[in-house]
Amino acid sequence: MATVSTAAHRRARAGRPVGAVPTALLLLGALYCLFPVCWVLIAATKSPGELFSTATLSFGTGFLDNVAELFAYRDGVFWLWAGNTLLYAGGGALLSTAVSAVSGYTLAKYRFPGRDAIFNLLIGGILVPAVVLAIPQYLLFSKIGLADSHWAVLLPQILHPYSIYLARIYAAAAIPDSLLEAGRIDGAGEWRLMSRVAMPLMVPGMVTIFLFQFVAIWNNFLLPFIMLGDDGKFPLTVGLYTLLAAGANQPALYNLILTGALLSIVPLIALFLTMQRYWKTDLSSGAVK
Amino acid sequence: MRANRLGAALAVALTATLASCGSGEPTESPEAAQSPAATQDAPQGPVTLTYWTWAPNMDKIVEVWNKDHPDIQVTVSKQAGGDDAAAKFLTAAKAGNPPDLVQAEYQHLPSFIAADAVADLKAETAPIKGEFSEGLWGLVTLGTDAVYGIPQDSGPMMLFYRKDLFDEYGIAVPKTWQEYGEAARTVRKKDPKAFLGTFSSKDPGAFTGLAQQAGAQWWSISGESWKVGIADEATRKVADYWGALVKEGAIDDMPYFTPEWNKALNDGRLLSWPSAVWAPGVLSSNAPKAKGKWAVAPLPQWNAGESYSGFWGGSSTAVSAESPAKAAAAQFATWLNTDPAAIGLLVEQAAIYPAATKAQSALGAAPEYFATQPDFWQQAAAVSAGARGFTFGPNVGVTYNTFRDAFDKAVQNKTSFSDAVQAMQDATVADMRKAGFQLAS
Incomplete structure (x- = not known):
């Protein structure tokens, strides 16, 4: 233990010049990711007059006006869209997490005929981008009369092959077979095993899946764009898009779009900051093992 | 840019989907497409129509109509405009649940017609043909006898x-x-x-x-x-x-x-x-x-x-071929684009340049940005008259x-x-x- 730590110490000291390159690369990566966010933040503070006439990185004076205007736009339709997004992302991610966790657990811990076939099918499903499925899904939902309903956006996002795959990997690693065996010997039924033994062990994995799905649904554009006709059911992405593509003879409402985009990522940032500790426990629990 | 690429991707995906399922489906028979008279005489209670448009404040304009026509209620659903809107409408029409009325840009109308997605309004629009210049009317007839939409705005x-x-x-x-x-x-x-x-x-x-x-x-x-x-x-x-x-x-x-x-x-x-x-x-x-x-x-x-x-830009109001209430829809579209009060609202609330000839010459004060040019609309009307027809x-x-x-x-x-x-x-x-x-x- 001691030798390892001193070795690591020495390496860290000696390797400082070497470490500069990865650090610089990471910083560059961070800059690359954060710059657009900063740009949105700055641009959202500019009034329509300032947007294209002042320097790119200087703050404007119109942030509060933009916010007020955005909230007043079409009698506060922004809030309706925000509520819809929350419903789609929150509800969809919760349901998706539940389905993924149960499926992953089943695939990892039970042997039954067709298990590998199902799993291979799911792996194949990962390779098919969701974008390609949007139009066929729309045609299907139209057939069963569910197009242009909340379900049309929720249902297709619940079954997510990658999440199931992730849950299976996680369940295989996090739930020892011996623990399940012990539970069985003690007379626990399969339901009890799953809900009381397996699921608590899978919580960190489930948080990951939830976050993944939440962000994916929050940002999803094509599916709701195609599925929904009624603008009262639009999520924020599609709703803000109607401000951008306002027709050839209408100026795009850039200041409202930018402010809307900024406000719509605030919940995501908040979610990540609050959920982060689950990831930390995830990492540390792995380390102890 | 992003929107363009997205539109292109959507269009490609759509074409693929439509091409793959297009040939097998029976096209609507001409009798079915041309019998609005049957529905016209027997409206069963109040009709509700959905209307896809991206014109701003259209909901306020429609409110005026709804107040005066309790038997034909129109619901506006504000969409994004442009190429994506056309792709979306075509998909909806293919899937069998299009809106009753749709705002159709002139350049997209022919693709709607080719997909049998919009109805021929020849009978309903016969009395209003004279309200529009020949160049504009040609954009909704494609030089044929049929009429596939009512011109709303022009550019x-x-x-x-x-x-x-x-x-x-x-x-x-x-x-x-x-x-x-x-x-x-x-x-x-x-x-x-x-x-x-x-x-x-x-x-x-x-x-x-x-x-x-x-x-x-x-x-x-x-x-x-x-x-x-x-x-x-x-x-x-x-x-x-x-x-x-x-x-x-x-x-x-x-x-x-x-x-x-x-x-x-x-x-x-x-x-x-x-x-x-x-x-x-x-x-x-x-x-x-x-x-x-x-x-x-x-x-x-x-x-x-x-x-x-x-012309650069401009759009018409078209009626879905599959709408169960074509006559009512045509009635609304006619009101929206030819009634002086409605056009007045379109100009004032939706900031469009009206397609109807009379309305063009009735425009008064120049746009605020062009306050120094009081004859702005007169110029526009003169230019509009000289705009060449196109299909x-x-x-x-x-x-x-x-x-x-x-x-x-x-x-x-x-x-x-x-x-x-x-x-x-x-x-x-x-x-x-x-x-x-x-x-x-």
Whole structure:
């Protein structure tokens, strides 16, 4: 233990010049990711007059006006869209997490005929981008009369092959077979095993899946764009898009779009900051093992 | 940009899907399409219609209708405009649940017709045909006997220019395109940082309008077959004219509606914009600093003494072929686009330039941005009357995408613009062949 730590110490000291390159690369990566966010933040503070006439990185004076205007736009339709997004992302991610966790657990811990076939099918499903499925899904939902309903956006996002795959990997690693065996010997039924033994062990994995799905649904554009006709059911992405593509003879409402985009990522940032500790426990629990 | 790429992707995906399931489905029989009379006489209780549009404040305009017509209630669903809106409507129509009414841009209407997605309103619109100019009416009939939509707004093209800078540099408003070219050279000499104008390789609509002005006819229908003439003489003339100016460096080649374009407008580094009547809205939002410094004149002409123009943009109200209440929908669409009160609301609330001739001449105060030009609307009405007729084809999306690709390359490599026009022609013909349209050679 001691030798390892001193070795690591020495390496860290000696390797400082070497470490500069990865650090610089990471910083560059961070800059690359954060710059657009900063740009949105700055641009959202500019009034329509300032947007294209002042320097790119200087703050404007119109942030509060933009916010007020955005909230007043079409009698506060922004809030309706925000509520819809929350419903789609929150509800969809919760349901998706539940389905993924149960499926992953089943695939990892039970042997039954067709298990590998199902799993291979799911792996194949990962390779098919969701974008390609949007139009066929729309045609299907139209057939069963569910197009242009909340379900049309929720249902297709619940079954997510990658999440199931992730849950299976996680369940295989996090739930020892011996623990399940012990539970069985003690007379626990399969339901009890799953809900009381397996699921608590899978919580960190489930948080990951939830976050993944939440962000994916929050940002999803094509599916709701195609599925929904009624603008009262639009999520924020599609709703803000109607401000951008306002027709050839209408100026795009850039200041409202930018402010809307900024406000719509605030919940995501908040979610990540609050959920982060689950990831930390995830990492540390792995380390102890 | 993002939107464009998305639209392209969507269009590709759509074409694939539609092509794969299109052939098997029976097309609607002509009897079913042309029997609105059956539904007209027996409205069962109040009818509810859904209406997809992107015109701002349309819900407020519709409220007025709903108050007066308790038996025909219209629900507005505000959509995003542009190419994506057309793709979305086509998908919905294919899936069997389109809205009853849809705002259809003129260039997309033919693709709706080819997909049997919109109804023929010939009987319902017979009394209102005279309300619109022939050029506009042709956009909704495609030169046939059928009527597929009611014109709502239009975009006759004019020349917008910086009056203050024109005066400063001693440039007279160009009457012909030749004079425009000379003025472009003068501007370069007076201020090396400024340009008279720019050629946008991203806006096929603008180029189409300019080609219309020169007398281009890209598509026409004779009997059952289509004729494609994108690479006709008029279009080549327009393309080569702009190509030469770009190559010479007399005008810039930055695309419209980009942040750098906005900035150039704001900074007075772009002195003119051949655009459509809706330009004041764009200018006031994208170049607020130059308010009151712009003026408008008719487009420069190809031959001195002519007064032709073309259309850039504009849309109609169409009724879905599958709508169960076509007659009611047609009634609403007629009211919306011909009733003086309704048009008044359209102008005031939705900021459109009305298609109806009488309404065009009734427009009063000039747009605020053009406050220095009190005869703005009179000019527009005069130009509108000289806008040439045009027929769009069923695959304008393909043509427009090829325009972007081919002209992007031509601008970048400074190669021949008329070759790019030929590329548009070839791609359009190939796509129509593949989709099974009959083509006259």
